[in-house]
């Protein structure tokens with residue numbers, strides 16, 4: 001009975017296979033022998049000399065041989081070790097070649113390609129799996145001017161090595177990802193992922209929210225807020241779903257109102273929702289102080305509190321330079337007869353945003369750095385004090401459920417404590433006015 005076709009081809013493949021394996025084995029054997037002999041020769045030479053010397057001396061030949069055997073066996077084991085690993089490596093190569101030949105002879109070129117050794121295995125010796133740290137993941141919602149500045153600040157200050165960005169504009173995300181990936185040299189091998197799907201933020205430790213509607217012609221402050229409320233009603237529950245333990249940092253304006261709304265929609269534990277608030281206004285104040293006294297901004301302390309906006313309060317009683325209270329040396333701070341004209345600084349701090357917007361159309365760099373500073377405090381749980389938007393009910397006789405900036409201790413879960421400032425009666429009054437202003441706006445919003 002004649003052989004079936006597939007039997008014949010199987011026999012042929014097996015023959016080819018055997019032949020290839022035999023050839024490779026012979027090659028490996030001869031290579032091994034050459035290597036072994038070379039190493040063996042260098043070992044045996046000094047032994048021969050030793051043997052001759054010993055024979056000439058008083059010892060008999062049998063003792064010499066016994067001594068030599070002990071030495072030889074010891075040396076042999078050190079010689080054999082590298083040869084053993086050579087043999088192991090060659091055996092692995094042989095197996096790979098075997099698979100390759102098998103795939104080729106069976107006509108499966110694609111499978112054959114997989115059998116070839118990966119050049120990466122030549123570059124690295126694999127020890128353990130690659131992982132990416134999850135506990136420091138920071139997500140940015142909205143990658144417009146502010147989102148980009150936050151991203152740049154997080155990256156270049158190396159605050160995290162794991163960032164996710166979410167926006168509804170796919171091209172913007174693609175463009176930013178491409179642009180930022182070429183900054184890899186300067187950004188600590190940070191992993192940045194972007195998507196129009198909100199699940200990209202999964203397991204974030206911090207979510208920074210900068211998305212929001214832009215003011216259109218004819219929009220009042222309230223219509224703008226109402227548009228943002230609709231955006232937030234859609235995205236906040238999804239953020240909480242995918243990152244339930246994340247601290248939410250609100251940046252979208254009006255930031256105090258948006259913090260209030262987010263706190264209500266999210267139902268997160270107290271302190272887990274925080275607004276960037278007057279952290280930016282405070283750094284602006286420190287800039288003007290440093291300019292005025294010609295000292296570093298870091299040596300100027302004190303807070304801007306209340307609304308992030310026109311009713312913000314510069315708490316003069318908290319301002320120090322190099323540890324000295326300004327009010328102790330200037331009793332007329334902020335009054336019309338104040339020779340230092342603190343009211344000018346007050347105006348500069350509060351109107352500078354509008355000036356920047358009239359010049360370049362938006363503000364982004366200082367807010368980006370200021371938000372990255374908040375993220376740094378939270379991610380490192382370093383408990384620095386920042387003026388941020390928190391629930392203010394109960395402080396300084398504020399009776400309404402209103403959110404505004406007060407200095408607060410921040411940690412890994414957000415706000416830990418609110419600092420009780422010893423404010424003057426005038427400052428308390430201004431703060432309550434700021435709260436009233438915000439509360440009146442809040443009342444008009446439909447959640």
Ligand SMILES: NC(=O)c1ccc[n+]([C@@H]2O[C@H](COP(=O)([O-])OP(=O)(O)OC[C@H]3O[C@@H](n4cnc5c(N)ncnc54)[C@H](O)[C@@H]3O)[C@@H](O)[C@H]2O)c1
Nearest residue numbers: 142143144145146167168169211212251252253255362367
């Ligand atoms: N708190 C502060 O101190 C401060 C400072 C500056 C700006 N802001 C505020 O930050 C916000 C952003 O400003 P910007 O200049 O970056 O604006 P922008 O228009 O440049 O960026 C907004 C981004 O949000 C995205 N977006 C809008 N709605 C979205 C949605 N539903 N889902 C996903 N993405 C959405 C847009 O596609 C856009 O990329 C504004 O509300 C602005 O007033 C706050």
